[in-house]
Amino acid sequence: MTPILIITFIATLVSFIFDRNKTLKGIKKGITQFSKILPTLLSVIIIISVVLFFLSDEFFIEYLGKGAGIEAYFSAALIGSVSLIPGFISYPLAAIILKSGISLSVIAVFVTTLKMVGIMTIPIEAKYFGLKTTLLRNILSFIGAIIVGTIMALIFNYI
Amino acid sequence: MLKILKKYKFDFSVILAFIILIGYSYTLDFTPGKEIIENNFWNFAKEMFVALPVIFILVGLIHVWVSKEKVQKHIGKSSGIKGIVYVIIFAFIQAGPLYGVFPVTYLMWKKGSSATNIFIFLAATSTARIPMLAFEIGFLGLKFSLLRIAITLPIFIVIGIIMGKYFEKRNLVVKDV
Structure with a gap:
């Protein structure tokens, strides 16, 4: 958390020195955006809080944790591929799941497939690129995400 | 106002239900409710409400530059x-x-x-x-x-x-x- 606070503080300061009006405009824009997602964010946190109360830690560890092995990657990749969750919700969600003992590499697979593979949006993508190209791109991205997760797991485990 | 209410219909219903849960849990000492509020909700919320406004300000700045x-x-x-x-x-x-x-x-x-x-x-x-x-x-x-x-x-x-x-x-x- 601290790095982002420092980065934002320095960025604001530098921006302010160069252009006061632009900086104020940027800050205002940011705060407006934040207030727009606030109700959704609150309801998401509430729903996650209630759901997590009913799901035990054992559930996560069994299906997505270290014990689940390679299956954890596939579960994470599948959930990520079919989900249509905006980033401002998926990252807090990932941070919460992380606290339940899921490894960072599984989270990386989830985050990567979430962004690169869109099974629900295949019909939209196919309108632009054609169905075959779309399927190929999604399949390659799915494989790519698993590779990313595997490399991250290797790095986290051995360094 | 009505437009906002309509747009966030689902979110506001969830928030309202949660406020009722808070009221119920603390007046009647409902332990599972208190656990959801104190262990889960408060832990997640306090971090996000510090982090998010800061992140949004950064995004806003990037946007103007x-x-x-x-x-x-x-x-x-x-x-x-x-x-x-x-x-x-x-x-x-x-x-x-x-x-x-x-x-x-x-x-x-x-x-x-x-x-x-x-x-x-x-x-x-x-x-x-x-x-x-x-x-x-x-x-x-x-x-x-x-x-x-x-x-x-x-x-x-x-x-x-x-x-x-x-x-x-x-x-x-x-x-x-």
């Missing part, structure tokens, strides 16, 4: 490595979900961008869009983000090149919707 129009001028005109670099920069400053960037790819295509560059764009924009990156660093940490990008970008540039070759070999076109 790096305009899409400025970078867009160079897309399609330059090719080779330089073109790829511009495409990646252009990709990083996009916002919104993946399906929201498909119309952008059509514009790129019309402006003369190569298929390879379009697929690299798609890969790069889903790897590390700056607005999303701010959230990722905020919640999962700088180390995680940098490592993930460093690993993801080369892999997905390769996928972009494979897709570009496939696309060009078959003389396919990006269609407008």
